[in-house]
Amino acid sequence: MLDVRGLRKVYEGAGRRVEAVRDLTFTVGAGELVCLVGPSGCGKTTLLKCVAGLLAPTAGEILLGGRPVTGPPPGMAVVFQEYGRSLFPWMRVGENVELPLKQQRMPKARRRELVADALRSVGLTDAAGAYPWQLSGGMQQRVAIARALAYEPDVLLMDEPFAAVDAQTRADLEDLVRGLWRARGITVLFVTHDIDEAVYLGERVLVLSASPTVVREQLSIDLPSERDQLHTRVAPRFAELRTQVYAQVQAAKRGAAVPAADVRTPTPPAT
Amino acid sequence: MKRPALRLVLALALPVLLVTVWWFASAGSTDVYRPPLRTILTTFPDVWTGERLRADVLPSLLRLLAGYAAAAVLGVALGTVIGSYRRVRAVCEPVLEFLRAVPPPVLVPVIMLFAGIGDTMKVAVIASGCVWPVLLNTVEGVRAVDPVLSETARGYGITGAARLRHVVLRSASPQIFTGLRQALSIGIILMVISEMFAASNGLGFTIVQFQRQFAIPGMWTGILLLGLLGFLLSVVFQLVERRVLGWYHGLRASSRRSP
Numbered sequence: 224m225l226d227v228r229g230l231r232k233v234y235e236g237a238g239r240r241v242e243a244v245r246d247l248t249f250t251v252g253a254g255e256l257v258c259l260v261g262p263s264g265c266g267k268t269t270l271l272k273c274v275a276g277l278l279a280p281t282a283g284e285i286l287l288g289g290r291p292v293t294g295p296p297p298g299m300a301v302v303f304q305e306y307g308r309s310l311f312p313w314m315r316v317g318e319n320v321e322l323p324l325k326q327q328r329m330p331k332a333r334r335r336e337l338v339a340d341a342l343r344s345v346g347l348t349d350a351a352g353a354y355p356w357q358l359s360g361g362m363q364q365r366v367a368i369a370r371a372l373a374y375e376p377d378v379l380l381m382d383e384p385f386a387a388v389d390a391q392t393r394a395d396l397e398d399l400v401r402g403l404w405r406a407r408g409i410t411v412l413f414v415t416h417d418i419d420e421a422v423y424l425g426e427r428v429l430v431l432s433a434s435p436t437v438v439r440e441q442l443s444i445d446l447p448s449e450r451d452q453l454h455t456r457v458a459p460r461f462a463e464l465r466t467q468v469y470a471q472v473q474a475a476k477r478g479a480a481v482p483a484a485d486v487r488t489p490t491p492p493a494t
Numbered sequence: 495m496k497r498p499a500l501r502l503v504l505a506l507a508l509p510v511l512l513v514t515v516w517w518f519a520s521a522g523s524t525d526v527y528r529p530p531l532r533t534i535l536t537t538f539p540d541v542w543t544g545e546r547l548r549a550d551v552l553p554s555l556l557r558l559l560a561g562y563a564a565a566a567v568l569g570v571a572l573g574t575v576i577g578s579y580r581r582v583r584a585v586c587e588p589v590l591e592f593l594r595a596v597p598p599p600v601l602v603p604v605i606m607l608f609a610g611i612g613d614t615m616k617v618a619v620i621a622s623g624c625v626w627p628v629l630l631n632t633v634e635g636v637r638a639v640d641p642v643l644s645e646t647a648r649g650y651g652i653t654g655a656a657r658l659r660h661v662v663l664r665s666a667s668p669q670i671f672t673g674l675r676q677a678l679s680i681g682i683i684l685m686v687i688s689e690m691f692a693a694s695n696g697l698g699f700t701i702v703q704f705q706r707q708f709a710i711p712g713m714w715t716g717i718l719l720l721g722l723l724g725f726l727l728s729v730v731f732q733l734v735e736r737r738v739l740g741w742y743h744g745l746r747a748s749s750r751r752s753p
Contacts, residue, residue, distance in 0.1 A: 272645075295649045295650075295651060297651060299649070300650070303642055308642040311660070311664070312742075313665075313667070313741040313742070314660075322660060323651065326651055326652050326656055327651070354741055354744060356741075356748045356749070357744070374650065
């Protein structure tokens with residue numbers, strides 16, 4: 224479904240160049256839920272923006288359903304961390320969800336149906352007439368998720384979507400995402416810095432190295448697909464997987480100390 | 495229910511006080527140039543008859559409206575282009591700084607040279623003064639569109655005209671309204687000034703006319719009328735703004751409550 228091959232991204236700024244992503248290769252199968260986890264500042268957001276077609280990679284390519292991504296592809300929706308800045312504050316919740324559909328020139332009846340269905344899925348049927356800023360942070364993020372769902376994407380990208388909400392809301396939203404993924408069969412690429420979250424949600428976890436980023440390890444999460452906050456998180460297998468991912472992330476952080484020196488070198492390292 | 499009443503009392507207190515002071519201070523005045531307020535007020539209905547409102551006030555208002563509308567459209571359109579492209583901004587900025595530093599009344603004689611002394615000249619004068627605050631505020635507003643919002647729109651394929659309409663202009667609307675509010679007061683000033691230079695009707699013309707004929711109470715009524723007109727226009731403006739920017743005031747109020 225989603226193929227990332229030899230992705231490399233170097234930011235060229237005033238007199239300095241920062242290699243954010245060095246060489247990333249991975250695939251996400253159709254209907255899979257893959258979590259990307261890595262130390263803070265490891266280029267996760269850069270990677271996600273490249274995948275979303277919002278940033279042009281320096282080298283390598285990204286294929287969505289076999290076709291190369293050169294701009295934001297149809298059939299892909301992104302949910303950002305900053306829910307407060309990704310919803311349009313001048314539109315009511317319903318209009319926010321509907322706008323991308325309007326842009327596709329979808330007939331009105333169908334649009335209404337999708338908007339109502341998406342808001343129902345995230346438990347916000349009653350909030351359609353409210354403005355986003357009248358809602359709590361968790362509810363705003365639900366609106367952003369509803370907007371992505373109504374868009375009927377093949378691939379849903381989520382960039383640390385729950386980093387800015389409180390712990391209880393976060394647990395609810397994790398279950399929501401997992402539930403929606405199972406119900407709708409969407410392919411999900413979920414970026415997070417939270418190891419527990421990655422293990423709890425993912426079918427597969429990719430551990431990234433510190434910047435400049437490469438894939439450090441891939442772990443298959445062989446937990447039962449029926450998961451809940453109460454039991455899954457205390458299961459012995461969860462603890463094992465969590466420890467493995469944790470060790471990898473720690474190693475990635477330590478590893479960062481050495482190559483950090485060549486991050487700002489004027490000449491690019493040969494790859 | 496007591497609070498609106500209290501607000502009304504607070505809003506009216508100072509105007510009432512000022513008028514009272516004016517009334518008593520001028521009560522026994524025999525100075526021709528400073529007639530008693532009582533005289534001015536009794537002259538008011540005699541001067542501003544329906545006929546005169548139609549012949550002088552209406553043309554003034556229409557010129558103001560035409561000039562203001564032209565400035566608003568031009569300012570928002572140019573401001574959007576300049577704000578959207580860094581290159582265009584780099585080219586235009588020095589010129590804009592120069593042009594907006596020129597006091598608009600100075601342009602009246604210049605514009606008279608090629609636009610004559612008719613309505614075109616007055617509309618052009620009003621537009622040329624009003625356009626700057628709208629233009630400069632639009633540039634700032636368009637530049638300040640949130641990058642996350644912008645990327646979200648792009649990700650959902652909202653580009654081109656839809657992006658302009660639903661994202662850029664809406665996001666810039668608070669700044670655009672700031673510009674429009676500044677432009678409104680400039681517009682009223684230029685309306686009067688352009689009519690004082692060369693006109694056969696209009697509020698500015700009438701006030702100057704009264705002054706030349708030593709119809710001093712009449713002149714004062716004209717000034718009062720101008721003040722009232724400016725006040726009314728700003729009330730209308732506020733009503734429109736509250737409607738269009740309701741979301742913005744709500745957003746600000748909610749972010750003040752939860753920082």
